[in-house]
Each structure stands twice: as C-alpha cells, then as structure tokens.
Amino acid sequence: MLLLDWLYVAAFAVIGLLLAALSLAIVWVLSPRSAYPQKRMTYESGVVPIGQAWAQFNIRYYLFGLVFVIFAVEVIYLYPWAIVFRQLGKFAFFEMLIFLVVLLLGLAYAWRKGALEWT
C-alpha cells in the first residue's frame, strides 16, 4: 500500500511537470514577438545598463548561507528523534539535550563573532 502511495506522489509530480511544460508551450506558441535590440536591453530605470549584473555582491549573504547549512542539518537530525521520542525515554531526551546545547553554543558563538549582524 505504501508503494502505491509513492506511485501516486510520482504521478502527481508528473502532472505538475506537464502543466508547467504546457504553460511554457502556450507562451512559445501564442505570444507575439517583435523584439529589437533596444527592447532586449535589461531594465535599469531607463538608462543604458552599465556592465553586467553578474558582479560582486555583499559577502553577508554567503555567511548567512553557511550558518543556515549548519542549522538545517541539525533540524533534519531532530526529525527522526522526534518520531521515536516516546519509545526511547529519558536516555534519548538527555542525549538530544546535549546536542541542542552544543548547537545553541554555536549560535551564541556566531552571534558574538558578529556573523548575525547586517551592517
């Protein structure tokens, strides 16, 4: 029965893909085209764009990305623990408490080091 449920999920995903493909096909077939070089310039408030948009940007985004990866992995570890928590009892509780305290320390460290500041 479980395998059948997964088949339904896959079939539903295929329906979604087909719908998206259909939408793009509609654009491709039905929308009129009359592009000329000026029209195909990127929009920069009416002036001629200066350089490319693929240039340097603020390093802060990267820092937050790194911190996110750490915590996202941690949250994933919490899920299996949360399901079987009732069966495992006190031992699992204290083990996970230690894990969470270590991570909270990590967050405090990042906070102290200014990784969470946006200036």
Place this chain on the structure above:
Amino acid sequence: MITVVLVAAVKSVALVVMVLLGFAYATLLERRLLARFQLRYGPNRTGPFGLLQPFADGIKLIFKESFMPATADRLIYWLAPAISMVAALFVYAVIPIGPEIRFFGATVSLYIADVNVGILLVLGASSIGVYGVILGGWSSNNKYALLGCLRSSAQLISYELAIGLAVVSVVLTAGSLSLVDIVNAQQRLWFVALQPVGFLLFFIGALAETNRAPFDLPEAEQELIAGFHTEYGGFKFAMFYVGEYVGIITMSLLVTTLFLGGWHGPLLPGPHWVAVKTFAFMCLFIWIRATMPRVRHDQLMAFGWKVLVPLGLLNVVATAVIVALVGG
C-alpha cells in the same frame, strides 16, 4: 486495479483544477479585499462582482509579447518559472483536505497519498521553490533582479529554520510525520492550544516564506522595481504568480492541518471545515498586507536569527520535557 488507478487519476486532476481555480480567485480576493481596506471598490466590472476578472487577466497575459533580455541565460531564464510553479503544485500530493468519505458506495480518501514522511516532503518541495526565485533573478542579468533574488534567498533560508523547528515540535506532540496522522492526533484538542509558540513561529515563517508583507523585501517596489521577476512578462510572469499565490494557499492549508485540527470541527462535514479555516487564514494574510509596513533587511535578518531560531530551539526542548513528563 483499474478502478484504483482511475480514482487516483480523477482525484489528481480534480485537485490540480481546484488549486488553480483557488489561485485565480485568491488574486481576485486579494485585489477586492485590499481595495476595501483602502476604501475603493476594486475590480468589479468583469462579470458579476468582478468574478470573471481572473480569466480576463489570464487571457491578457497569454497574448502579451514575450521577449527576453539579450544578455540573459536563455535556458535558466525559461526554466525558472516552471520550477517555481511545479514546486508550488507538488506539495498537494500529500496535504489532506478531508478524511475518507463514502462516495457512490465506495470509500474515497480526500488526499492523493498518505506517505509516512508527508511533512518532510512538503518542506522539501517548498525549498525547491526557492530555486525558481533565485535562478529567475540571476538568469535575467538585471541588477534589480539579482538584488531581489539574493535578498529572497537570505530571507527564505532564515525563516525556513523557524518553520522547520516549529514543525519538529508538532511532530514531537503528534509522534508522526504523516499529515493524516497529525490531523487525527488533534481529534480532541487542536495543536494551537498545545503549541502556541510553535503556531506563532510557523505563521511568521509562513509570511516570510511566501514573500508577503511585512516581509516582501524580495519584490520591494520602491527599491527594486519588481525584484526577482523584473525581466519577466506575460505568461512567464503569471507562472511566478502561480507559485506565489499557490504558496499562500499552501501555507494557510498547512497552518490549518498542523495547528487548527484540519477537518475536525462540529456540525459541518470535514472538507468544509478545512475550506473555512484555510479561507480565514488567506484573509488574514491579505489583512496583514494591508496593515503592516515593510521591515528593513537588517531587522528582518536579526529577527529571524536572534529571536525566532533561539525561540524555536527552546520550544523544542520545552515540548520534549512536557511530552516526557506527561506521555512517558
């Protein structure tokens, strides 16, 4: 076997049609409600009460000219709106809109599939939706679009953590990842009563995940023109729009499922209750947009990382203590 497949196919198609109709009327609902909040009428000329407005908009968007910036990354530029749309639609495979009902003498379940990792699948699919935004913004080769997609990625990953932690406490309380099991665990008492902090975390996270005011920085009109979809027009723009508004419906439906008892309620049959609760939350989303000013980017990140994440972690610990003491 053929009946089983046929039932599944009919259910899938009916659900997709319902979600897309829901999307069309969510846009109308938003325009009408916002107009009312601002003492205007809103679109009311196309059909009775403006009910044909979404279709007029759709037809207009189909016949809009399609052009692409000459410097854009061609393949990714076309792929991004599709990713956004597919990811938004996919989650409906596992979200239940009702219990099993009797229909022409057969038992039909009002969900496509009840998989044992349901809520993880929903979170995963909504994370894939982020790719649509990031790739769309990056591939346009437009500075406003790039800034919009960078802001969006920073915001979405920060508030995804709040949502993830809120869901962990719900899973702890229910003891299962299946959305059907989670709803059934709320038969006597809704989780909003057991998990008030989790509910708040999830709701704030939902506002941020759907790029809604007060967290609509990725498309802040006054600074970024239209954010990540600045260079998109016509039906490709409409596909991003589908992603955004279906996201609002999904988040309202998830709040209903995880915290407000899903289809449980007195008098009315199950699916009606799901519809009523979801509709109420969609109105709340729009009401918040009409009321709250946009936050600054540093405030947004500080709130996410210094308030929501520690609060979510503490909420998980508190839930675990209470479950250990009560449930044993």
